[in-house]
Amino acid sequence: NAGVTQTPKFRVLKTGQSMTLLCAQDMNHEYMYWYRQDPGMGLRLIHYSVGEGTTAKGEVPDGYNVSRLKKQNFLLGLESAAPSQTSVYFCASRPDRQNQPQHFGDGTRLSIL
Amino acid sequence: AQSVTQLDSHVSVSEGTPVLLRCNYSSSYSPSLFWYVQHPNKGLQLLLKYTSAATLVKGINGFEAEFKKSETSFHLTKPSAHMSDAAEYFCVVSEGWDSSYKLIFGSGTRLLVRP
Numbered sequence: 001n002a003g004v005t006q007t008p009k010f011r012v013l014k015t016g017q018s019m020t021l022l023c024a025q026d027m028n029h030e031y032m033y034w035y036r037q038d039p040g041m042g043l044r045l046i047h048y049s050v051g052e053g054t055t056a057k058g059e060v061p062d063g064y065n066v067s068r069l070k071k072q073n074f075l076l077g078l079e080s081a082a083p084s085q086t087s088v089y090f091c092a093s094r095p096d097r098q099n100q101p102q103h104f105g106d107g108t109r110l111s112i113l
Numbered sequence: 114a115q116s117v118t119q120l121d122s123h124v125s126v127s128e129g130t131p132v133l134l135r136c137n138y139s140s141s142y143s144p145s146l147f148w149y150v151q152h153p154n155k156g157l158q159l160l161l162k163y164t165s166a167a168t169l170v171k172g173i174n175g176f177e178a179e180f181k182k183s184e185t186s187f188h189l190t191k192p193s194a195h196m197s198d199a200a201e202y203f204c205v206v207s208e209g210w211d212s213s214y215k216l217i218f219g220s221g222t223r224l225l226v227r228p
Contacts, residue, residue, distance in 0.1 A: 004156075031214060040122070042203060042218035043157075050213055058215070090156060094214060099145055099164035102216060104156035 006105035023091030030096040032074040036087040119219035132191040136204030
């Protein structure tokens with residue numbers, strides 16, 4: 001019963017490098033989300049998806065891209081990493097039914113030097 | 114526009130004493146409200162949710178919260194704190210009309226439990 005799995009768990013990048021964070025869920029959820037968590041700011045929504053093949057911008061989308069080619073996977077890409085993107089990234093998923101909570105992964109800690 | 118305000122960034126209690134974490138929300142429609150807990154280096158775990166049924170909501174680990182529409186509050190309480198309750202707690206709102214079910218997070222309250 002894995003739930004929501006994020007890989008990698010930790011990563012250090014140099015400014016300008018690119019990378020992709022992977023989120024996988026095994027609960028057949030329609031909705032998936034990417035957040036970033038910074039000290040004193042709670043979680044802020046980067047991008048989200050309401051189903052396979054669809055994506056939409058959240059509160060802080062600049063500098064990130066996403067793809068949802070398969071229902072169970074939601075990828076977050078950084079094309080040219082910047083120090084301001086140093087953060088903890090969380091993925092979440094939920095079913096398409098009223099009043100259901102989001103289920104979160106354990107996070108990816110990303111440092112940009 | 115919806116928003117969430119957690120009134121205390123840090124709360125410190127002694128083990129065995131009551132816990133009160135305060136949350137006020139702003140919502141233009143019938144909201145869903147949640148409390149999540151985050152232990153160090155972990156993801157977020159759902160404590161409880163309010164979805165327009167009973168105004169007093171019971172959650173896991175002895176926590177409960179009361180929805181007060183007149184005060185736009187959703188405070189989290191526990192009668193007796195345990196050392197394992199030390200963590201960060203987030204109050205979260207989701208608008209009833211928003212079919213994307215986006216969540217708006219408060220900035221968090223860090224609970225410290227003294228022995």
